[in-house]
Amino acid sequence: DVIIVTNKTTDTKEDYHNYLSSNGFNISLENIISSTEVIREYIIENFPSNKFFAIGEDKFIKSLDNHIVSYSDKPDEIDIVIVTLDRTLNFQKIEIAAKALERGAKFFAANIDDTCPVDNGEITDAGTVIPALEKRTGRKLEQHFGKPSQFMIDKILSRMKFPRNNYLLVGDRMQTDITMGKIMGVKTCLVKSGVKNKFTEYEFKPDFEVDSVYDLLSKTL
Amino acid sequence: DVIIVTNKTTDTKEDYHNYLSSNGFNISLENIISSTEVIREYIIENFPSNKFFAIGEDKFIKSLDNHIVSYSDKPDEIDIVIVTLDRTLNFQKIEIAAKALERGAKFFAANIDDTCPVDNGEITDAGTVIPALEKRTGRKLEQHFGKPSQFMIDKILSRMKFPRNNYLLVGDRMQTDITMGKIMGVKTCLVKSGVKNKFTEYEFKPDFEVDSVYDLLSKTL
The missing domain is CATH 3.40.50.1000 (HAD superfamily/HAD-like)
Structure with missing residues (x-):
């Protein structure tokens, strides 16, 4: 029994499933767990009708944006700021997140990895942006939903068929x-x-x- | 006797002088001290023929780039990484700085202010980017040259005509x-x-x- 658990939010579960299948790993979609789906379920269940802003890539934002919670880049209406891997990070995004946090928006991260491994080394991930926003605003990250959070652990336990x-x-x-x-x-x-x-x-x-x-x-x- | 000391690197000393003059403050150019000139003098004196990369705006980079030290955005040839206020900050700049730091480049900041006051609040400044790069690379900032550094203090003392x-x-x-x-x-x-x-x-x-x-x-x- 194999469960794949990823903190990477730049692709969908379906993308990871296709990638694994094409490399000969026959793992059910249900046994692939991403921090995107863990934070998605948490926010939909706990903060319906809230607006979120994400320092995150398009696929991540699209996964969360739906009729229950919706994306906004207007600091005055953002209820939740989410930080994750974002190769399109820029000064404006940091400012939107900071201004929303200064107004009291919730401060969440999909994952807390400092860097993300890539073919020729590592690149900047959420764990790098979190201390920047903390320094910028005086706020502290409130929750994260990837490994090793209890949210992720609960999700994994729900998929385990055998004793741990x-x-x-x-x-x-x-x-x-x-x-x-x-x-x-x-x-x-x-x-x-x-x-x-x-x-x-x-x-x-x-x-x-x-x-x-x-x-x-x-x-x- | 008035000495103006600024950690702001987005304008030149001449810009500040013009601004003060146009508002009726008659202060000599010599009595305006910016962290740009303090780091500029230090680098030219101590690291001639070195290449620097800056998370900083064009005016700052142009102030430092000359025949003695020169700007580069190629991580393999960067000797010194400098962090300061940069409203054009993006993911690529963070990666260039991080890769140069991973190779052992010196890690300097022109200033360490978390934010910079603007008309409608505050915006992200060097003090926000420094912990991000520290987390990203495992390196620590080595020196800064603005208030309250000894480099800046020495510069101010050299301008003071009277006992402190x-x-x-x-x-x-x-x-x-x-x-x-x-x-x-x-x-x-x-x-x-x-x-x-x-x-x-x-x-x-x-x-x-x-x-x-x-x-x-x-x-x-």
Whole structure:
């Protein structure tokens, strides 16, 4: 039983499903969990008829914008500010978010990763923008919905068919993946081919470490 | 004897001089000190033939770019990253700065103000971008050159004709203006019509407080 959990909000679940399928991984759409859907469900359930602004990309905004909650870029009418990965970030977006936060809008993040791994390194992610907005406004982030949040953990638990000691959490980021495994009480495996982790920041260690996903598969099979 | 000291880098000294003159303030160009000129002199003296990248506006970059040090936006050749106010900030600029810092470029700021006061509130300034880059890269800001840095203080001292107990430092920001006055050992006056100060962050108090510069002038004259 494999559950895929992602903090990446720049593609839809369907995109990730297609990508996995085309690489030979037959995982049901239901067993792919993204922070987009976790925050989407939370906001629709808890803040109906609210308006949100997002430092986030079009696909993320479109996933949330519907007849229950809707997108706005007018600080005077924004109830919720959401921060996530946004390669179209600019000064104007920071100012809209800051002015809404100064007026008292809720301060949420879809995920808290500092960076997002890409082919030639890492790029700026939500975790970089959050302290900027905190410094700019004097506000503090109130909630986030990706790994390792309780919202995400509850979603994962709802998908697990077996007791949790049957699962191994595999991830490349100490701050989100391995931390979540520790909170959930499942065994964890750190893959070292992804993001650069500053290990000294964490007092705990993953149960296993491998150099790459390939190594993990060759050891398991 | 009046010395004007500014952390604002979006206009040149000549612009400030013209602005003051047109409002009836006859202050010599030499007695106007900006963080642009302080960092400019430092870099030209200490890092000749280095290449800098700036999260900063065109006038700031043009002030620094000359035959001794020159501007580059190629992370592989950037020796110094400088952060200051930039209303044209975008994702690409953050990435260029981050990649240069990851390669070991020096990490400087012209100023460290969180926000810059404008007609209808405050806008994002260098102090907001610095923690973002720190989180993004794991690097720490190494030096800044505006108020209340020693570089700026030395520059001001070089302009003071009288003993420092003859001077009153007037400013609207606790973090930069009033802090610098305390460091310099001059009397300080906080003007409360500018930026919003979070007073609780500071254990010391300005010697005087006025609601506006107008109040200060009417009390003095």
